[in-house]
Amino acid sequence: MxxxxxxxxxxxxxxxxxxxxxxxxxxxxxxxxxxxxxxxxxxxxxxxxxxxxxxxxxxxxxxxxxxxxxxxxxxxxxxxxxxxxxxxxxxxxxxxxxxxxxxxxxxxxxxxxxxxxxxxxxxxxxxxxxxxxxxxxxxxxxxxxxxxxxxxxxxxxxxxVDMELFKRVNNSRFIDNTERFKISLVSRLDKDKEFIIDIFYKALRFAKNNFSQKVYWTIVGDGTLKEEMQRKVKEINNGDFVKFVGWKENNELLMEYIDSDVIIAPGRSALEGMSCGKPVIAIGSKAYIGLIDKENWLKGVYANFGGIGNKIEDYIEGSIENDIKRVIEDGLLRQELEELGPNLISQFYKEExxxxxxxxxxxxxxxxxxxxxxxxQEDLSEQISSYLIETNIKNTLLTQLTNKEIKIEVVCHDYENIEFAWYIFKENNVIQKIYYSSSNSINYKFNEPGKYRIRCFLRKEQASFSFLTKVINVKI
Incomplete structure (x- = not known):
């Protein structure tokens, strides 16, 4: 095949x-x-x-x-x-x-x-x-x-998840008065991930104010917002305890997971972190799920760990701060999550x-x-050109102006060199033809009741495409 x-x-x-x-x-x-x-x-x-x-x-x-x-x-x-x-x-x-x-x-x-x-x-x-x-x-x-x-x-x-690569290693650490605690943000750093980045800034401020010099950060990822992030991080805590390591894959990415105490990540990266037995705070481009534990793992599974939601509208202030505090201060919870993550992945997310x-x-x-x-070649060229006209159509609007008159409008992404024509059908018979012009809409008055449809034609150079509207029931 x-x-x-x-x-x-x-x-x-x-x-x-x-x-x-x-x-x-x-x-x-x-x-x-x-x-x-x-x-x-x-x-x-x-x-x-x-x-x-x-x-x-x-x-x-x-x-x-x-x-x-x-x-x-x-x-x-x-x-x-x-x-x-x-x-x-x-x-x-x-x-x-x-x-x-x-x-x-x-x-x-x-x-x-x-x-x-x-x-x-x-x-x-x-x-x-x-x-x-x-x-x-x-x-x-x-x-x-x-x-x-x-x-x-x-x-x-x-x-x-490739569980042969991303697997648990028993190297967890438990914070005390002297030990430092590493949190890794693993994500692309692009505009579509801006919600994730904004929540990360909240976490960074919280850690600075509440766990000064105990929490340090690794940013695993790259993208168009990297330089802006670096400037923002410097504003928040002078850039101290934050390291940008770039995009990582395979064994290099595995080592970043293993060397972390907590992972903040969306989708696939959240899955890989859990597979490695790490506590994961799941946040996607659309929603904050939170620390994946026995209470909310199913919510994470349902939403692809942050892929479904309304971003900041759904976010409850203080959520990431509470989750960070919990996972840093509760060693027994971290032990529990070390078991939960790999079990969850093996049940639902084996790559094979x-x-x-x-x-x-x-x-x-x-x-x-x-x-x-x-x-x-001639038929192929015509088929491609016709298809490009078809996919240029964004929407078709039928607006009832009066009980006798409607407006039909073909909304396109691009109108350059496009011409429009219209055939008016009553039952299966053409009762009027309106020939090509640059206007993408017409107003049409019906003279008698019945079932009507309109065939819309679009033409660009030698190529054309046409389609029928839904049935229009006219009662006068």
Whole structure:
């Protein structure tokens, strides 16, 4: 089986990359071919070192013809059976590739976003979410769109932890009047992690005021906010007892976990810290979960350890201060958490089990098409251009002006060189045609009652796309 994995990202490295890499390595280990479609950069080099095939693209609309042709050429030599996509620009490319290649596709949703799932839920084979909380968020969105009938396509497949690498080492320390206590923040340091960073500042102030010269910090991570963080840390405590060590992976990351007394981290890093038997204060980009103990571990599991919530709106002031105080002062609690973490990971987050589940679904739904689907260059170019017009549509608004008149408006991300036309249908008959113009909306008056629909046409240069609105019941 040949699995194509398109993955779009902004940060050069992070949990998303590790998720895709883990899937790719597992599939390869089990005798399958894997090709990853991604931007050039550090992640590409890591894939190359792992002998995973790569196609580089920036996912820009202008690169679509070149990218699609590269993938078609690959498909001719080694047929693609499955596409496993991640959200946003990679998912956009995936839908086009699925149409052209006539192969099934899957999508993994990692957090509190919907990725416009209502536009493709009828086409995707399955949607994997990393926690029950993310799944419930997607279900709520589908319910609002009247698409509850597709709930059966949603399945939780959590992030997995390599327990052979991240394992418990019995080196815990118990604070006394002379011993120092190390807390590590493990996270990307980018804008989307700003909530985590803001809560970290609260913890830093608290430790300075209440455990002066006993608590010292390691910041394990990198990102666009690193320099700003360094300035802020210096303002809070002159930069004393805080060390920025950069991005770490594999054994280097393991050593940072082992050398810490407490881990503050989101998602995957929280899982790895627990796997090493460390007390973990879980905080994600969307929510503060807190110290993972026997009282709130299930809350952490549900929310992917901070991936579901409303950031500061849900945060209870004093929470991280209380958690730090508890874990520093209570040695028996730390001993209890050393047992809890690895047990939790072994029950729910073994990497091998998570990836094996994915692979089983791929194998169950893999394409049985053995004949290659041929597309000539002219048809391919037209198909790509039409798809780019389709995905440029943001929304369609139907507004009732009076009992006889409606306004229909097609909202686009970009209106440059786009023209619009409209066919008015009563029952199945065209009763009026409104030809192309630059206006993205029309007001239409109905002369008699009945069931109407409007077909909206969009044209850019030689390419076009059209769609029908829902039925409009007119009662005069």
């Amino acid at each position: 040949h699995i194509l994995i398109p993955i779009f990202f902004n940060a050069p490295l992070g949990g998303l990359h590790l998720n895709a890499m883990s899937t790719a390595l597992h599939c390869k280990k089990n005798g399958h071919d894997v090709t990853v479609v991604c931007k050039k950069g550090i992640f590409t080099e890591k894939l190359r070192k792992a002998n995973i095939n790569i196609i580089n693209t920036n996912f820009n609309d202008s690169e679509y013809p070149l990218t699609v042709n590269k993938i078609l050429e690959l498909n001719r030599t080694k047929k693609i059976d499955i596409i496993h996509s991640h959200p946003f620009q990679s998912r956009k490319l995936t839908i086009l590739l699925s149409r052209i290649l006539d192969v099934p596709f899957f999508v993994t949703i990692h957090g509190r976003h919907t990725d416009n799932i209502e536009t493709y839920i009828d086409k995707v084979e399955m949607v994997f979410t990393v926690s029950e909380g993310v799944k419930d968020f997607v279900k709520e969105h589908l319910t609002k769109k009247g698409l509850r009938k597709y709930f059966y396509k949603l399945l939780v497949v959590p992030n997995g 089990e998570a990836n094996s589940n994915l692979l089983r679904f791929f194998q169950m739904i893999r394409s049985n098409i053995t004949k290659q689907k041929e597309t000539n």
